[in-house]
Amino acid sequence: MTDISRRALLILIAALVGTIVGETTGILVAIDGGSISQCFMAGGGAFAGSVALLLGVFHALKVL
Numbered sequence: 001m002t003d004i005s006r007r008a009l010l011i012l013i014a015a016l017v018g019t020i021v022g023e024t025t026g027i028l029v030a031i032d033g034g035s036i037s038q039c040f041m042a043g044g045g046a047f048a049g050s051v052a053l054l055l056g057v058f059h060a061l062k063v064l
Contacts, residue, residue, distance in 0.1 A: 010064050014054040022047030 001009075026043030034042070058064035 007064055010058050011055070014051050014058070017054060018047040018051035021050040 022043040025046035026039040029039045029042045030036075055064065
């Protein structure tokens with residue numbers, strides 16, 4: 001596996017995990033009675049935070 005394809009795969013994994021976390025957060029806010037805009041804001045924040053965290057962990061482990 002080349003270096004570029006390995007990096008692309010790790011970035012894709014981070015984006016997929018971020019999508020799952022963001023969607024789950026949005027659903028939990030909706031269950032709690034939040035409006036649609038609150039669901040999008042919470043989900044987007046959770047997505048951005050989890051992707052940034054995963055990319056930071058990958059970089060710290062020197063795999064990215």
